[in-house]
Amino acid sequence: MSPRAQVYILAALLALMGAGLTIYKNVELGFPLLPGEYRTVWTIEAKVRFTADGGPAKAALTLPREQRNMEVLGETFSSSGYGFNIIREDDEYRAVWAKREASGAQSLFYQLDVHQTPGAALEQPLDLSTKVVKPLLGAREQEAVRQAIYSLVDTARQRSSDTQTFTTELLTALADRRNQDGNMIFGYYKDRSFVDVALLVLAAADVPAHRIRGLYLEDDRRRMSPEDLLEIYDGKRWVVFEPQSGSPGVPKNFFIWQRGGKSLLDVEGGYNSGVTFSVISNDVPARDVAMLSTSQEKEALVDFSIYSLPIEQQSIFKLILLVPVGALVVVLLRVFVGLRTSGTFMPVLLAIAFIETQLLTGLSIFVLILILGLWIRFYLSKLNLLLVARIAAVVVTVVILMGAISVISYKLGIEQALTVTFFPMIILAWTIERMSIVWEEDGPYEVLIQAGGSLLVAVIAWWVMTNRYIEHWTFNFPELLLVLLGVIMIVGNYTGFRLAELARFRQLVR
Amino acid sequence: MHLSYLFRGGLVSPFALKRRGVLGMNARNVNYIARYNDRDKYPIVDDKLNTKRQAKRYRIPVPELIAAFETQPSRKRVMAVIEPLEKFVIKPARGSGGKGILVIVGRDGDDYVKPSGAKVTALDIQRHVSNIHSGLYSLGGKPDRVMIEALVDFDPIFDKYSYEGVPDIRVIVFRGYPVMAMLRCSTHVSDGKANLHQGAVGVGVDLATGKSCHAVQHGVRIEQHPDTEMRFSDLEVPDWKELVRLAASCYEMTGLGYLGCDIVLDRRRGPLLLEANARPGLAIQIANGVGLRTRLEHIEKMDLEQLEKNVDERVDYSMDYFAAKPMA
Numbered sequence: 001m002s003p004r005a006q007v008y009i010l011a012a013l014l015a016l017m018g019a020g021l022t023i024y025k026n027v028e029l030g031f032p033l034l035p036g037e038y039r040t041v042w043t044i045e046a047k048v049r050f051t052a053d054g055g056p057a058k059a060a061l062t063l064p065r066e067q068r069n070m071e072v073l074g075e076t077f078s079s080s081g082y083g084f085n086i087i088r089e090d091d092e093y094r095a096v097w098a099k100r101e102a103s104g105a106q107s108l109f110y111q112l113d114v115h116q117t118p119g120a121a122l123e124q125p126l127d128l129s130t131k132v133v134k135p136l137l138g139a140r141e142q143e144a145v146r147q148a149i150y151s152l153v154d155t156a157r158q159r160s161s162d163t164q165t166f167t168t169e170l171l172t173a174l175a176d177r178r179n180q181d182g183n184m185i186f187g188y189y190k191d192r193s194f195v196d197v198a199l200l201v202l203a204a205a206d207v208p209a210h211r212i213r214g215l216y217l218e219d220d221r222r223r224m225s226p227e228d229l230l231e232i233y234d235g236k237r238w239v240v241f242e243p244q245s246g247s248p249g250v251p252k253n254f255f256i257w258q259r260g261g262k263s264l265l266d267v268e269g270g271y272n273s274g275v276t277f278s279v280i281s282n283d284v285p286a287r288d289v290a291m292l293s294t295s296q297e298k299e300a301l302v303d304f305s306i307y308s309l310p311i312e313q314q315s316i317f318k319l320i321l322l323v324p325v326g327a328l329v330v331v332l333l334r335v336f337v338g339l340r341t342s343g344t345f346m347p348v349l350l351a352i353a354f355i356e357t358q359l360l361t362g363l364s365i366f367v368l369i370l371i372l373g374l375w376i377r378f379y380l381s382k383l384n385l386l387l388v389a390r391i392a393a394v395v396v397t398v399v400i401l402m403g404a405i406s407v408i409s410y411k412l413g414i415e416q417a418l419t420v421t422f423f424p425m426i427i428l429a430w431t432i433e434r435m436s437i438v439w440e441e442d443g444p445y446e447v448l449i450q451a452g453g454s455l456l457v458a459v460i461a462w463w464v465m466t467n468r469y470i471e472h473w474t475f476n477f478p479e480l481l482l483v484l485l486g487v488i489m490i491v492g493n494y495t496g497f498r499l500a501e502l503a504r505f506r507q508l509v510r
Numbered sequence: 511m512h513l514s515y516l517f518r519g520g521l522v523s524p525f526a527l528k529r530r531g532v533l534g535m536n537a538r539n540v541n542y543i544a545r546y547n548d549r550d551k552y553p554i555v556d557d558k559l560n561t562k563r564q565a566k567r568y569r570i571p572v573p574e575l576i577a578a579f580e581t582q583p584s585r586k587r588v589m590a591v592i593e594p595l596e597k598f599v600i601k602p603a604r605g606s607g608g609k610g611i612l613v614i615v616g617r618d619g620d621d622y623v624k625p626s627g628a629k630v631t632a633l634d635i636q637r638h639v640s641n642i643h644s645g646l647y648s649l650g651g652k653p654d655r656v657m658i659e660a661l662v663d664f665d666p667i668f669d670k671y672s673y674e675g676v677p678d679i680r681v682i683v684f685r686g687y688p689v690m691a692m693l694r695c696s697t698h699v700s701d702g703k704a705n706l707h708q709g710a711v712g713v714g715v716d717l718a719t720g721k722s723c724h725a726v727q728h729g730v731r732i733e734q735h736p737d738t739e740m741r742f743s744d745l746e747v748p749d750w751k752e753l754v755r756l757a758a759s760c761y762e763m764t765g766l767g768y769l770g771c772d773i774v775l776d777r778r779r780g781p782l783l784l785e786a787n788a789r790p791g792l793a794i795q796i797a798n799g800v801g802l803r804t805r806l807e808h809i810e811k812m813d814l815e816q817l818e819k820n821v822d823e824r825v826d827y828s829m830d831y832f833a834a835k836p837m838a
Contacts, residue, residue, distance in 0.1 A: 335536055384637050387644025437646060441609060442708065443701075495537035497528075502521040505792075507729050508799060509526045 007493050011486035018482030025290075025477060030117070032286035035472035039115055039289045041073060041282050042217045044255065046110045048265060050273035052102035057269035059108060063093040064257045073292040075112035082108065092262070106270065114255065115289050116217075145188045148181040153205040155181075163207060163234035164248060170205070171230075171246030174198055195228040195243050208233035212240060213258040216251065219281040226257060226264065226277065287476060306478065319352060321474040324484050326351050326461040333457055335491055338500030341454040342434055349424045350454065351461035357423075359462060361414075363455070365423065369401050370451065373432035374439070381436065394429040531804030532795055538768075542806065546685065546767025547788050554764050555786040559603045559657055561764075568763040570756060571782045573774075574660040578603070582643045583656070588636055597661035600635065602642040602654045608705065610647030612638050613676070615661065625674050626702055662782060665775035667748060671695045671713075673737040674702035676774065679715065679747065679781075681757035682790055682802065683769045685817055688754050688828045689805040691715040692797040693747065697727065698737045711735060712797025713742055718833030720750025724799040731799070753781040754829060759821045760786055768806075770794075798834075805832060 025031040082097040097108050156169035174182050202209040212229040230241045240250045267273040306317045326348035333339045354362035376397050439447045554560050565572045577591045600612040614622045621629040639656050648654040668677040675696025682690045692714050696702045699709035706712045714724035722745040734741045757771040770790025773781050
């Protein structure tokens with residue numbers, strides 16, 4: 001295979017790999033492609049209250065089970081003076097607070113942050129009992145109620161074709177205030193909630209069913225009680241119904257807390273117990289959400305990346321990851337334009353210094369150091385020093401100059417110039433040395449051209465490197481470096497003319 | 511390169527350049543240098559001491575080497591070498607682009623005289639030697655060796671075409687076939703230097719005859735030397751075939767497929783190889799007013815038998831095939 005074909009194949013592979021990883025991170029892990037994307041994160045707080053008897057107290061709260069379309073980003077428990085642990089009971093998790101002696105009003109808190117993701121709410125194969133317990137209806141006036149229930153069930157059965165449509169029919173009939181049978185039933189079960197009655201009627205109809213407790217996520221809701229949904233078994237799978245409207249499916253904003261009919265809260269050693277919920281929504285940068293949700297699963301791609309570094313190192317890497325972009329700019333300007341610089345990648349280092357110092361400050365400091373350095377270098381050259389010693393002398397001079405610039409500008413109140421320390425000293429010293437040679441051999445005009453070329457490339461590189469999209473992509477999708485590598489390899493194969501050559505060789509055409 | 515010169519007259523279409531067979535820098539690097547020049551052969555040309563050694567082996571005449579300093583020489587050693595000399599050249603062995611070459615053409619008391627008439631002291635020379643040794647002029651700043659060469663006794667034929675400087679002839683040799691040649695004449699503007707972008711005149715030399723066929727300064731065609739006002743049409747390089755033969759034989763000497771040979775004419779010894787270059791520039795196209803690519807591609811199409819011809823056969827072929835077409 002010719003080297004050229006190898007380059008193209010390799011570049012294509014690298015680009016595919018980089019693009020693939022990027023798409024994976026965007027689609028699967030939720031890293032935003034564009035900077036400044038926000039996601040809504042719901043903070044749900046459950047407050048357990050009870051009045052303690054004075055003896056030992058224990059409260060157990062069922063914790064929300066995993067839900068496919070809700071991602072739990074973090075949870076906190078607060079319980080002053082209580083021992084706390086989480087236990088697994090059947091297939092539920094329960095938070096248990098316990099204390100040896102407690103009296104008076106007690107408040108315990110459980111708080112979690114969730115983020116909604118697209119997808120189905122519930123996973124299907126669910127090992128819940130499908131046993132139906134027929135309601136006990138025997139006594140005198142219960143006969144009428146039984147009549148009403150069975151008449152409701154029969155009517156619904158006639159108007160439906162399967163369990164799902166039957167349930168919908170039944171629920172709408174129950175919710176209908178004009179329905180005589182419904183009114184009869186509700187009249188008898190005055191102290192029961194709608195869902196309780198619905199469950200009773202469904203049991204009479206031999207349909208396995210249970211309740212789902214949960215919350216509607218709406219902003220700024222306080223002291224809410226949990227709301228109920230119905231879940232029925234249609235012979236093959238479980239289907240959720242909104243009880244009032246009778247429509248199947250989990251409502252969009254519904255956060256499922258508990259599935260199945262067990263108790264939500266158990267309190268021992270206390271009375272007047274209850275759980276209330278508050279919900280608030282926050283807008284959080286999409287990247288933070290992605291980071292939080294993946295850190296839970298310990299995604300290898302994220303766990304073995306620079307995100308696992310301490311924040312301080314990450315911010316250094318943010319800068320380092322921009323270097324390849326600068327290198328690409330240099331390559332493009334060299335290969336397609338033909339700009340000459342002093343030292344091939346020196347402009348990239350300059351550009352990095354400019355990022356820290358801001359452009360204008362950086363430019364003026366660079367020009368100032370260069371001019372002063374050249375001036376001192378001319379004197380040093382008269383002293384007959386060996387080259388290494390002379391460059392070291394220039395390094396020292398540069399450092400002194402940088403110190404002087406910092407101090408003087410600080411006294412003058414120009415704080416920006418303090419960032420002068422970001423200039424690469426050794427590179428500056430070499431640049432000064434090279435420039436002075438160019439000055440001696442080719443004259444000041446050439447110095448101006450080379451320094452100007454370097455500065456132009458540095459400014460263009462700075463401009464690209466400070467672009468907020470570039471910054472976002474290099475840091476959040478470092479795998480794009482593979483794409484960049486592919487691009488550089490392909491550019492390295494370009495055999496066409498440079499822009500400068502179109503002027504240089506123009507006499508050959510005329 | 512002067513910006514004004516670069517942008518005066520605007521740009522031309524890349525397709526027009528392509529039609530004229532012009533070779534660009536990128537194409538040169540990828541298609542010729544990378545493909546035909548093996549990296550392991552670079553030291554032969556990048557280090558001028560190696561070039562000299564190799565040239566001796568292949569009986570290619572070169573300027574006489576007086577001394578070479580491998581390590582930082584003491585003041586005494588330098589003085590011991592240059593004291594008896596009237597004319598000499600100090601060069602870095604691995605300098606690039608003619609940097610760090612100090613030419614001394616005479617003595618004035620204790621001082622040494624440069625071609626421009628400027629004087630330098632013994633101390634200046636020692637500093638120059640020390641600079642070369644520290645790697646100031648070498649690629650990447652690596653420590654370098656210093657060579658002291660005899661000054662070439664230039665053939666006076668070019669005196670009228672060169673101002674203050676050293677005229678040399680560059681021949682591009684591709685796979686052993688000379689493909690293009692030019693003479694570089696320094697001018698007052700170029701400050702005695704032979705760099706075209708500093709204002710030296712590039713004179714295209716007809717491979718068949720050694721006569722000038724085209725001359726350019728600052729990218730503009732000229733008829734006579736700007737300082738001496740000599741007409742280039744009267745210029746003819748003596749010993750031309752001998753010179754082309756020398757260039758062609760550098761292929762065997764270096765093993766490099768794409769090569770630029772810098773040759774000077776000595777009054778008594780004839781053509782001498784000054785240095786060889788593995789990355790010869792593209793200005794030769796401007797001097798000749800002809801693109802290189804067409805010629806290179808012609809040679810790339812040759813079969814193996816043609817490529818294995820000996821030096822004389824190759825020289826004959828090139829002088830015949832690449833003869834300048836009469837200018838319109």
